[in-house]
Amino acid sequence: MSFSNVLISWYRNNKRDLPWRNTQDSYLIWLSEIILQQTRVEQGLPYYLRFSEKYPNVESFANASEDQILRMWQGLGYYSRGRNMLKTAKVIQRDFNGIFPQAYADLITLIGIGEYTAAAISSFSSNEAKAVVDGNVYRVISRYFGISTPINSTLGKKEFQAIADELLDTKNAGEHNQAMIEFGALQCKPKSPNCSICPFQSSCFAYQHHRINDLPIKLKKLKIRERYFNFFLIDDGDEILIKRRDNTDIWAGLHDLPAIEFPERTELEVLLNHPDFTNWFNDKTVIQKSSKEIKHILTHQRIYARFVHLNNYNPSIIEKNGWLKIKKTQISDYGMPKLISEYLKNFLN
Incomplete structure (x- = not known):
């Protein structure tokens, strides 16, 4: 045959x-x-x-x-x-x-x-x-x-x-x-x-020839990139702020939360002094809590995410940054990365 x-x-x-x-x-x-x-x-x-x-x-x-x-x-x-x-x-x-x-x-x-x-x-x-x-x-x-x-x-x-x-x-x-x-x-x-x-x-x-575990041969993979995201869950009563990601990075076109990315793990004080943070928020901003670090594995990237819950922000940043204010009941209407949707699901429950 x-x-x-x-x-x-x-x-x-x-x-x-x-x-x-x-x-x-x-x-x-x-x-x-x-x-x-x-x-x-x-x-x-x-x-x-x-x-x-x-x-x-x-x-x-x-x-x-x-x-x-x-x-x-x-x-x-x-x-x-x-x-x-x-x-x-x-x-x-x-x-x-x-x-x-x-x-x-x-x-x-x-x-x-x-x-x-x-x-x-x-x-x-x-x-x-x-x-x-x-x-x-x-x-x-x-x-x-x-x-x-x-x-x-x-x-x-x-x-x-x-x-x-x-x-x-x-x-x-x-x-x-x-x-x-x-x-x-x-x-x-x-x-x-x-x-x-x-x-x-x-x-x-x-x-x-006892080579089952040797074949096939593949060239070495690309180096895994590690990224550290600080997502802001901006609680505005029955609404939160989200944003749409652009088409040049991971999760292109999906919605996530406003965030600041660092090349390495940082303490919360460093985040609070970042220029974007001081621009987006004000003296009345209260950090309600900060989540434990969550590890999210992608093919060539490792995402380490921290979710910072806070309220009060400078209203002008919504239009300036192209963010969206949506009702919490509308979250499921927006396509989001699993990392974000799972966290928000737990937050709402």
Whole structure:
């Protein structure tokens, strides 16, 4: 049997029953693929179900506001995905007569859709012969063939794509691709794969040469950046002040609280003497309490947050800084990073 035949046989006996595998609707497949970028299936599934129920087609998605999309996206991270999806949905309404494309050549032109996602959508929806290469596929190929080229190098990407193209069952591309991804997720796992029941055991280079834990090889990650935020929960009776983040940093386009960032952990006295603090607040300002430091982990950043509760401020800072005064009962109407929304939820309760 060929590699693909063995793989597909394994897949049919072991695959998970996931809703996006029971459709050829390219819109729903796109929805699942974007949600699952940098996201585990267990975490992404409830988001997929909520999005597909509220926005069952590309037209309903395109008619949503950015705040509506980001509110539903809350907790998934990488919020640029949600914003790019909205842009793409609008483009499809305008340039594709509201019909979500299936062809790789069309998909690759859309915002937020790269080579992997275009290959996945086209092969899953129309069986187009495009091989997918994601982290799972890199791992399977690297171990099976004993390839030591770093998977995140330019040479590695070309080499692995070429092998994936060669392995592809062009007459059954969609199922082959699904099988490759699922095999890497369930069988050829990053840690402690169960090689004793692997159908490729006798021909796998890594298993035969005891290199399972060595492959695949990846170039060193970027240095983790540590950031220290002091968020101000400005309590104005039944209202608080929030602000919208710009598009040049983490949580782009979401709402959070007015804040001062430091490059290192600081004492409260240092914060009180910061020029922004003295500009925003006045002699009548009372600090009601300061939270314990909360650690929030992102892919390449570590956020250390302190929430300072206070009242009284200079009214002019609202318009000057573009802040918003909202009722506490309206907080859930605004898309916020999970760090902020969770703290405010506890605050209100």
